[in-house]
Amino acid sequence: GHHWCYDSRERVPLIVRWPANFPAPPDYRAGTVSDRLVSLLDLTATTLSFAGVKKPAAMQSESFLGPDAGAPRRYAFSARDRCDDVPQRIRSVRSTRYRYIHNFMPETSFSHLSRYKEVNYSVMPLLRQLHAEGKLTPVQAVLMAPRLPDEELYDLENDPFEIHNLAASADPEHQRVRAEMSAALDQWIESSNDQGRTPEPADVLRQWTESSHD
Numbered sequence: 001g002h003h004w005c006y007d008s009r010e011r012v013p014l015i016v017r018w019p020a021n022f023p024a025p026p027d028y029r030a031g032t033v034s035d036r037l038v039s040l041l042d043l044t045a046t047t048l049s050f051a052g053v054k055k056p057a058a059m060q061s062e063s064f065l066g067p068d069a070g071a072p073r074r075y076a077f078s079a080r081d082r083c084d085d086v087p088q089r090i091r092s093v094r095s096t097r098y099r100y101i102h103n104f105m106p107e108t109s110f111s112h113l114s115r116y117k118e119v120n121y122s123v124m125p126l127l128r129q130l131h132a133e134g135k136l137t138p139v140q141a142v143l144m145a146p147r148l149p150d151e152e153l154y155d156l157e158n159d160p161f162e163i164h165n166l167a168a169s170a171d172p173e174h175q176r177v178r179a180e181m182s183a184a185l186d187q188w189i190e191s192s193n194d195q196g197r198t199p200e201p202a203d204v205l206r207q208w209t210e211s212s213h214d
Contacts, residue, residue: 004110005078005092005101006162014038016065025066037096038064039076060192075181077188081196085209086114089196093185099162100181101152104196111144139163153178 003009018024045061048054049068055061063069080090089104117124130136131144151167153174166174189197 003080003083005080005090005099007094007099007156007160008162010078010092010094012040025069027065027069035096036064037073037076037094039073042073075184075188077185077192079194079196082200082205082208084114084116085205085211086112087200087205091185091189091194091196093181093188095181097155097157098177098181099152099154099156100167100178100185102182102185103148103150103152106148106150109144109146109148111146151178151182153181 016028018028018030024030039062041061042064043061045055045059045063045068046065049063049066054068055063062073064072074095076094078092078094080088082088086108087105088108090101091104092099092101094100111124111127114124127136127140127143131141136144149165149167152162152165153167153169154162154164155166155174156162167178169175188194
């Protein structure tokens with residue numbers, strides 16, 4: 001999941017331990033677990049709130065604990081762009097149940113050659129070897145597909161390992177969710193002034209390609 005917009009990369013532990021010598025916010029409950037959707041961006045607004053500082057109006061961060069906490073997020077957004085010498089643009093939106101992914105460069109597959117990964121991630125050469133020998137299971141072989149899907153949709157409640165892509169499902173409910181989350185992602189791209197819409201200069205990519213191949 002590293003470098004990709006799946007839960008295995010993006011879902012990380014968040015533990016809040018309040019100091020004993022300071023009054024805790026009324027909504028802080030020690031020893032409890034919250035299923036509230038939180039973005040890593042939200043740490044900034046939340047800690048500013050603890051310090052009595054209002055967040056700047058244009059800040060995307062939202063407070064999730066304390067007096068300035070609002071309603072829980074409906075969505076959390078994430079992105080991936082170029083990694084080393086591999087150009088890419090992926091945007092994702094996560095709800096409490098579903099994850100939607102838009103692959104803007106689907107021709108750059110999971111198995112696309114990356115010199116860094118080829119040397120430092122021993123699983124990549126192994127995957128290539130097992131794929132050539134026909135020893136991968138159907139689920140594993142998806143990682144070696146020459147192209148990513150244009151869109152991906154996963155029901156994380158029933159498919160926590162994101163194996164079954166529902167983006168092309170005939171189920172009307174899946175299509176409703178796909179359309180709704182796709183629209184939310186498009187809106188976020190506009191509101192955040194997503195810089196990934198502008199391709200990097202060729203000289204930048206050439207520099208990384210040359211350094212990666214040394």
